[in-house]
Amino acid sequence: MDLSLDLLGNALVSGLLLGGFYAAVTIGVSISFGMLDIVNIAHPAFIILGSYTAYIANSVFGFDPILASIVLLPAFYLLGVAMYHVYDVSFERRGDASIRGLAFFFGILFITEVTLVLVFGVDYRLVDAPYVGPSLHFGVIDLPLRLLVPFLVSMALIGSLQLFMSYTFIGRAIQAVAQDPMALRLMAANPSRIKRIAFGLSIASASIAGAILIIIQPVEPSIARDYIGRIFAICVMGGLGSFSGTVVAAMILGVMESLTSTFYGPSWSPAVAFGFLLITLAVRPSGLFGRS
Amino acid sequence: MSWRLILAASLSITGLDAGYGAVRILHDVTLSVAEGETVALLGTNGNGKSTLMKSVMGMVRPSAGSIVATIDGVRHELIGMSTEAIVDLGIGFVPEGRRLFPRLTVTENLLMGAFRKKARPDIQKNIAFCFEVFPRLAERRKQLAGSMSGGEQQMLALARALMSAPRLLLIDEPSVGLAPLLVARTIDKIKELKDSFQLAVLMAEQNFTQAIRIADRGYVIVHGHIEFEGGSAAELNDNDLIRQFYLGA
Numbered sequence: 001m002d003l004s005l006d007l008l009g010n011a012l013v014s015g016l017l018l019g020g021f022y023a024a025v026t027i028g029v030s031i032s033f034g035m036l037d038i039v040n041i042a043h044p045a046f047i048i049l050g051s052y053t054a055y056i057a058n059s060v061f062g063f064d065p066i067l068a069s070i071v072l073l074p075a076f077y078l079l080g081v082a083m084y085h086v087y088d089v090s091f092e093r094r095g096d097a098s099i100r101g102l103a104f105f106f107g108i109l110f111i112t113e114v115t116l117v118l119v120f121g122v123d124y125r126l127v128d129a130p131y132v133g134p135s136l137h138f139g140v141i142d143l144p145l146r147l148l149v150p151f152l153v154s155m156a157l158i159g160s161l162q163l164f165m166s167y168t169f170i171g172r173a174i175q176a177v178a179q180d181p182m183a184l185r186l187m188a189a190n191p192s193r194i195k196r197i198a199f200g201l202s203i204a205s206a207s208i209a210g211a212i213l214i215i216i217q218p219v220e221p222s223i224a225r226d227y228i229g230r231i232f233a234i235c236v237m238g239g240l241g242s243f244s245g246t247v248v249a250a251m252i253l254g255v256m257e258s259l260t261s262t263f264y265g266p267s268w269s270p271a272v273a274f275g276f277l278l279i280t281l282a283v284r285p286s287g288l289f290g291r292s
Numbered sequence: 293m294s295w296r297l298i299l300a301a302s303l304s305i306t307g308l309d310a311g312y313g314a315v316r317i318l319h320d321v322t323l324s325v326a327e328g329e330t331v332a333l334l335g336t337n338g339n340g341k342s343t344l345m346k347s348v349m350g351m352v353r354p355s356a357g358s359i360v361a362t363i364d365g366v367r368h369e370l371i372g373m374s375t376e377a378i379v380d381l382g383i384g385f386v387p388e389g390r391r392l393f394p395r396l397t398v399t400e401n402l403l404m405g406a407f408r409k410k411a412r413p414d415i416q417k418n419i420a421f422c423f424e425v426f427p428r429l430a431e432r433r434k435q436l437a438g439s440m441s442g443g444e445q446q447m448l449a450l451a452r453a454l455m456s457a458p459r460l461l462l463i464d465e466p467s468v469g470l471a472p473l474l475v476a477r478t479i480d481k482i483k484e485l486k487d488s489f490q491l492a493v494l495m496a497e498q499n500f501t502q503a504i505r506i507a508d509r510g511y512v513i514v515h516g517h518i519e520f521e522g523g524s525a526a527e528l529n530d531n532d533l534i535r536q537f538y539l540g541a
Contacts, residue, residue, distance in 0.1 A: 169407050176393040176404055182351070183391040185375040186384075188408040188456060241395075291395040291436060 006140045011262040012255060017147035019254025021216055023247045024154035024209045025227060026234040027161060031202040033232070034241035036195050037178045038087070039098075042105040044224035044231060045112035046203050050076065050210020051125075051219040052116060058127040065127045066153055069211035073204045080203025083108070084196045109224065116221035124218035132215060150212035155247075157208050161201065162243045174198040175241065229270075233277045239290025248288055252276065301363045301382065301459030301492050302327050303348070308357035310347045317343040318516045321357070325460070325494050330486055332507035333496040334528070340516040341496035342388055345464045348494075349385050350375040363459055380408055384458030388465045390449040394438025398429050401437050401448055405455030414457060422451040425484060443474040447481070454485060461486070463495045467502060475502050482506060504528050 025047055032040040050069060057068030091101045126132075131145035165171035173194045177184055181191040213219060234253055238245030256276055257269040280288065303325040311317040317340045325331045335341050346352040348359055350373050359370040363382050370378055379385065393401055402422060406415045423430035426447045432440060437448055446466060453461060466482060467475040483506040486493050497503035504510060504525040512520040512528075522528035 169403075169412070172396070172400055172404055173407060175400070176396055179393045179395055180391055182375075183387070183393065184404075185351075186349070186379055186387065186391065186453075187404050188376050188379040190374070190376050 007262055008259075009141050011258045013141055013143065014147060015255030015258030016251055017143075017151045017254070018258055019251030020151035020154045020247075021147070021212055021250075022230065022234055022254055023250035024150070024157055024205070024212055026231045026238075026246050026250055027158050027243065028202040028205040028209065029231050029235045030238070030241060030243060030246045031161075031174070031198055031205070034235055034239075034246075035174055035178060036198055036202075038084075038195075038199065039102050040105050040199075040202070041102060041228060042108035042112065043202070043206065044227040045109045046076070046079075046206035047210045047213060047227070048116060048219060048221060048224045049112060050207040051214040052120060052210070053207065054211035054214055055125045055127055055219070058129070059125075064129055065211045065215060066129075066149070066208070069207045072207045076207040077200040077204040080200035081196050083203065084199035087199075088192055088195070113221045113224060120221065122220050122222070124220045125214065126218045127211075127214050129215065146215060150215055153208060153212055157205060158243055158247060161205070164201075165243070170194065170197055230273070233274060237277050237280050237287055239287030242287070242289035242291070245287055245289025249280075300327055300365060301361070303460055303492065303494065304358075304360045304362070305344075305348070306358050306360075308344070308347060308354050308359065310343055310352050310354035310357075312343075312352070316355075316516070318347070318354070321513070321516070321518055323511055323518060325492050327492055328490065329508045330483070330493040330495065330506055332503040332510035332528075333494060333513060334498070334500055334503060334510055335496075335513040336498055339513050341498075341513060342464055343516075344513070345385070345387075345462050345494075345496055347371075348378075348462060349383070350378045361460060379456060379458075380410075382410070382457070382459040384453040384456050384461045386449050386453045386461070386463040386466065388468060390445050392437040392445055392448055392452070395436055397434050397436055398440075398448060399433045401452050402429075402455050405452035406457075408456045411455060411457040415455070418455050418457065421488070422454060425481065425488075426451055442469050443471070443478070446470060446474075446478055450478075450481065450485065454489060458489075458491065460492045460494070461489075463493065465496055465498065467497060467499045475499060479503070479506055500528075 029040065029043050032038045032043065053072055054065035054069050057063040058065045087101060087104060091104060131149045134145050136143040136145065165175060173184060173189045174197070177191050177194045184191050184194065230253065234246060234249045238249035253273050256273050260269040260272045305321060305323045308318055308321040309316060321344060333341050333344065343352055347354045348370060350370060354371055361368045361370055361381060361383060368381055393404060396404065402419055406412055406418065428444055429448055429451060432444065437445065440448065463482065466478050470478060479502045482493065482495065495503060507525055509524065510522045510528045511518050520531060522531060
């Protein structure tokens with residue numbers, strides 16, 4: 001009995017920490033898919049790119065991976081801005097963004113993945129930092145720093161994005177742009193510029209998400225694909241465009257996966273998680289925190 | 293008379309032709325709004341009122357003519373400018389169908405209105421003013437715009453346009469979809485706002501009797517032509533052409 005209570009407590013805690021990490025990998029999609037209606041299926045590939053840049057900074061130059069990912073934010077932002085520009089000119093302005101846009105991002109996903117394979121090979125890569133090994137202990141509960149630090153970084157990332165979205169003019173315009181681009185023009189804002197900034201922020205978040213991914217687990221190029229389903233599931237379950245919804249949905253998914261793999265075995269966890277997504281959408285079609 | 297400098301905003305449209313693709317809607321339209329004036333653009337559905345408004349706002353590209361806005365003594369040719377640049381000059385627009393951001397709250401919609409850089413220093417003052425004029429909006433400030441009634445949405449659309457601190461305000465069909473009592477109230481509010489903000493107003497409206505209550509002058513547009521120009525509300529009221537063409541009496 002005691003043993004299973006311990007297990008339960010630890011499963012809950014690590015599920016919450018895992019959820020915090022899921023929130024960080026999803027937040028970029030909450031911006032691009034949730035706020036801009038851009039199905040950026042390549043987002044996980046940019047997260048893996050973020051993992052590899054953090055890996056190089058760490059293994060070659062000896063930098064802290066999280067610090068490196070913060071320094072690299074402007075580079076990822078510009079990459080996002082450039083990518084949105086291509087997408088805007090090639091698809092959105094011609095009005096056939098949905099299916100062709102999806103194909104475009106699929107292409108980006110595979111090109112990024114193959115490039116990473118060619119450059120780094122398919123070996124798993126790790127980073128080294130003081131918080132990768134040790135754990136804190138509170139009674140029977142273990143708090144591995146390898147999960148706790150990413151959790152805190154993730155919350156800081158999402159908190160600052162939320163402040164930006166709520167309290168700046170550009171942030172509010174980002175929330176408004178998909179609702180009515182023409183009305184946004186009547187507010188003296190250029191929708192293309194607003195979307196460009198938003199998409200830049202979305203890709204910038206992948207730098208930090210990538211760094212914390214490689215802290216949590218070893219990374220090789222193709223694991224991007226493992227995250228696509230989870231990321232979009234969390235985004236939809238939380239309610240499109242809602243950051244707090246994303247965090248709550250990510251935590252629920254993290255806890256469900258952790259509980260299922262502790263008590264029933266890891267192979268069941270995706271089934272339980274996606275089952276929960278279906279139930280959520282059946283009860284609340286606009287997601288947990290969706291504004292409808 | 294230093295206040296004259298403050299309200300110096302006017303609009304002058306000359307020989308305007310505009311349409312969609314091969315369909316020409318407006319034929320040689322000439323119209324002006326002088327400083328501090330409220331001008332009504334009268335006409336039933338499908339005569340080109342909205343096309344004229346959209347041409348001024350850069351949402352429809354005219355094929356001939358000129359649209360000149362003079363703001364603080366500076367002349368701006370609006371044809372060829374983007375909508376956002378036109379709004380940035382200080383020309384506000386309340387579009388037909390209101391075009392609110394349905395999934396933003398009332399306050400967020402108002403703050404969006406103040407996106408224009410020149411409007412930002414006065415945000416607190418202007419929001420307080422909007423809530424004073426439209427107490428309903430103050431009560432519902434945290435409600436999503438899409439969940440409000442038509443009348444409340446029209447109020448919010450007006451208030452949002454005012455948040456950009458415009459000098460010239462274009463209003464397309466403020467009465468559409470509103471109950472008769474609300475139409476009168478909306479028209480009164482437009483008058484009140486115009487006086488407080490010292491705006492020049494161009495208002496497209498099918499509701500003739502309501503529109504001329506607050507208009508200084510008016511134009512009647514029929515099939516894309518200006519058929520009659522009334523120098524005063526009384527002149528519009530007494531005109532036979534209006535009865536014949538417009539009121540169908």
